[in-house]
Amino acid sequence: MAAQPFLHRIRHLLPYYRQHRWSFAFGFLLLAATSITAAGVPYLLKLATEAFEAGADGQIMLPYAAGMAGLALLHAGLRIAARLRIFGVGREVEYAVRDDYHAKLQELDAPFFAKERVGDLVSRGTNDITALRMFMGPGFLQVSNAAMAYTVTLPLMLALDPMMTLMALAPFPLVLFSARKLTQKLYRLSRAVADRFGDLSAFVQESVAGAAVVRAHAQEASWRNQFAEQSEILYQSHLEHARLQGLFQPMVMFSGGVGGWIILAYGGHRVAAGTLTIGDFVAFTGYLVLLIQPTVGLGWILTVMQRGLAAIDRISLVLNSHPTILPPQSAQSHKDAPLPKQAAISVRALNFAYPSAPNKDADAQSDAAPIDPPHALREINLEIPAGAFVGLAGRVGSGKSTLLKCMARLLPSARDAIAIDGSPLLDIPEARLRKLLTMTPQESFLFSKSVRENLLYGAPGAREELAWRVAEEAAFDDEIRQFPDGIESLVGERGITLSGGQRQRAALARALVMDAPILLLDDVFSSVDAHTEELILNKLQEQAGQRTIVMVCQRVAALHRADVIHLMEHGRIVDSGPHSELMARSALYRDLHLQLERVEALEALR
Numbered sequence: 323m324a325a326q327p328f329l330h331r332i333r334h335l336l337p338y339y340r341q342h343r344w345s346f347a348f349g350f351l352l353l354a355a356t357s358i359t360a361a362g363v364p365y366l367l368k369l370a371t372e373a374f375e376a377g378a379d380g381q382i383m384l385p386y387a388a389g390m391a392g393l394a395l396l397h398a399g400l401r402i403a404a405r406l407r408i409f410g411v412g413r414e415v416e417y418a419v420r421d422d423y424h425a426k427l428q429e430l431d432a433p434f435f436a437k438e439r440v441g442d443l444v445s446r447g448t449n450d451i452t453a454l455r456m457f458m459g460p461g462f463l464q465v466s467n468a469a470m471a472y473t474v475t476l477p478l479m480l481a482l483d484p485m486m487t488l489m490a491l492a493p494f495p496l497v498l499f500s501a502r503k504l505t506q507k508l509y510r511l512s513r514a515v516a517d518r519f520g521d522l523s524a525f526v527q528e529s530v531a532g533a534a535v536v537r538a539h540a541q542e543a544s545w546r547n548q549f550a551e552q553s554e555i556l557y558q559s560h561l562e563h564a565r566l567q568g569l570f571q572p573m574v575m576f577s578g579g580v581g582g583w584i585i586l587a588y589g590g591h592r593v594a595a596g597t598l599t600i601g602d603f604v605a606f607t608g609y610l611v612l613l614i615q616p617t618v619g620l621g622w623i624l625t626v627m628q629r630g631l632a633a634i635d636r637i638s639l640v641l642n643s644h645p646t647i648l649p650p651q652s653a654q655s656h657k658d659a660p661l662p663k664q665a666a667i668s669v670r671a672l673n674f675a676y677p678s679a680p681n682k683d684a685d686a687q688s689d690a691a692p693i694d695p696p697h698a699l700r701e702i703n704l705e706i707p708a709g710a711f712v713g714l715a716g717r718v719g720s721g722k723s724t725l726l727k728c729m730a731r732l733l734p735s736a737r738d739a740i741a742i743d744g745s746p747l748l749d750i751p752e753a754r755l756r757k758l759l760t761m762t763p764q765e766s767f768l769f770s771k772s773v774r775e776n777l778l779y780g781a782p783g784a785r786e787e788l789a790w791r792v793a794e795e796a797a798f799d800d801e802i803r804q805f806p807d808g809i810e811s812l813v814g815e816r817g818i819t820l821s822g823g824q825r826q827r828a829a830l831a832r833a834l835v836m837d838a839p840i841l842l843l844d845d846v847f848s849s850v851d852a853h854t855e856e857l858i859l860n861k862l863q864e865q866a867g868q869r870t871i872v873m874v875c876q877r878v879a880a881l882h883r884a885d886v887i888h889l890m891e892h893g894r895i896v897d898s899g900p901h902s903e904l905m906a907r908s909a910l911y912r913d914l915h916l917q918l919e920r921v922e923a924l925e926a927l928r
């Protein structure tokens with residue numbers, strides 16, 4: 323990564339630079355004016371000294387003093403304006419990159435999130451974007467400042483005395499040489515700090531999300547030790563980074579100091595010998611001081627730039643990622659077509675394998691042949707007529723959820739593998755697909771908003787009556803009435819203030835709001851008692867024939883009601899038929915049924 327050309331690495335930033343190019347150019351002009359006004363002060367000092375030498379009285383100093391004060395004021399004003407302009411652009415770019423980063427996260431799909439850690443993604447979106455702003459704002463300002471200071475001051479110094487200029491700058495090549503040498507190391511350490519910070523954020527995120535599990539297994543001490551270990555690694559990375567930075571900064575200051583000593587020794591000797599006027603000597607010293615500040619800042623600039631580049635590389639990993647399911651090319655034909663009341667689904671020779679998890683020892687085993695991940699779905703063929711009530715049954719891990727996710731286009735499939743009403747699933751525009759089909763996943767995720775906002779999530783402008791209607795269909799309305807603030811009660815982050823069964827019914831009601839012709843339900847009754855489940859199924863069955871329902875279910879009562887049940891085993895559909903037929907001919911189904919009945923009988927005893 324570090325070897326990639328600079329422009330290639332910052333290519334994501336170029337459009338933002340382009341967008342603000344006039345602001346940057348104006349900021350740059352202001353900086354140029356700042357450097358010119360700064361260089362004016364030593365020149366006035368030279369004139370004043372020369373006038374003094376020529377025997378002028380104190381009165382004649384006044385215009386010089388006033389000129390210097392005026393220049394200093396102008397200099398301060400210009401510098402403030404330049405900083406405001408360039409820092410402002412840095413903030414604007416930070417805002418836009420953060421927006422794009424968030425939009426990209428919304429666009430990416432399940433396979434991307436399967437390999438990334440939430441905490442690390444948060445760290446990229448916060449910490450790294452802040453580093454990026456430092457790169458774009460203060461970093462850019464200091465680089466431009468140094469460039470302008472050298473461009474304006476060096477010719478003035480050379481015009482005064484080329485030999486003395488060369489002597490004063492003699493230590494600087496050493497600084498530039500060491501800066502070049504240190505850059506790569508500084509990048510490596512900056513990247514390590516950012517990566518370790520990402521690791522720690524991911525750990526903290528997991529700690530918070532799994533706090534109850536940690537406590538339930540009495541693992542607090544071990545978890546604390548693991549945190550301390552991660553924290554120590556980050557601390558060491560910071561320390562190593564600071565050591566390098568600490569080495570460089572004094573070195574630059576020392577070189578600047580050496581330049582000053584040379585001027586004093588050599589310049590003083592020249593003044594004494596009468597080959598240099600005191601005025602030129604004073605001006606020369608003033609110019610050198612103007613160069614020392616940006617040169618001393620070089621250590622800081624290098625750090626900010628390398629940290630910024632590390633941040634760009636980390637953010638680019640996300641911005642360069644693409645969803646595995648690409649938006650359809652032939653969206654036009656669907657654009658204005660009315661939604662059907664019901665829709666049929668056909669699945670042909672569908673195969674699916676999850677991508678294998680990244681191998682931590684990949685480098686060590688680079689010669690080993692990659693292991694093909696096992697297929698989660700194999701040769702699935704299904705015809706689900708419009709308005710059908712279909713059940714999917716099978717042992718744990720047999721592929722039921724994967725099949726539903728493929729149907730909902732949350733996981734990728736071959737172009738001709740799944741069709742809705744004859745149209746390939748991949749050709750249906752996203753907005754239309756989400757109106758055509760709603761899926762309620764196994765883990766019901768709720769937002770930290772009110773119950774009403776959660777239920778109406780898919781129809782934000784809808785009236786409260788709709789929320790109550792779907793809540794009733796999901797047998798959730800009575801409980802909502804008992805909440806302290808009724809339908810306006812907050813559900814807490816991820817629905818933490820609700821029971822598992824309440825969360826499931828809230829998620830089901832949220833899906834019902836969409837009123838889609840196809841409803842895909844992934845085990846939404848697992849935490850709901852048998853009586854409540856019965857109520858919901860009755861409601862759903864009242865709509866039988868009106869919408870197509872495909873339901874993964876572990877409950878006997880639900881399976882009894884399905885028109886047809888597809889029985890899955892090891893990613894295949896091994897049998898299909900209504901409950902009675904499967905009971906008569908499938909040992910696997912009878913076995914499963916028996917297990918489910920036992921579980922339900924135990925639940926009834928509780």
Ligand SMILES: Nc1ncnc2c1ncn2[C@@H]1O[C@H](COP(=O)(O)OP(=O)(O)OP(=O)(O)O)[C@@H](O)[C@H]1O
Pocket residue numbers: 436676677698716717718719720721722723724725764
């Ligand atoms: N994100 C994933 N990455 C890799 N493998 C996965 C992933 N999700 C599921 N699998 C694997 O795919 C197979 C099918 O899983 P799936 O969740 O579809 O089963 P299921 O029948 O729905 O199980 P359950 O009844 O427990 O929900 C399993 O072997 C599982 O380990």
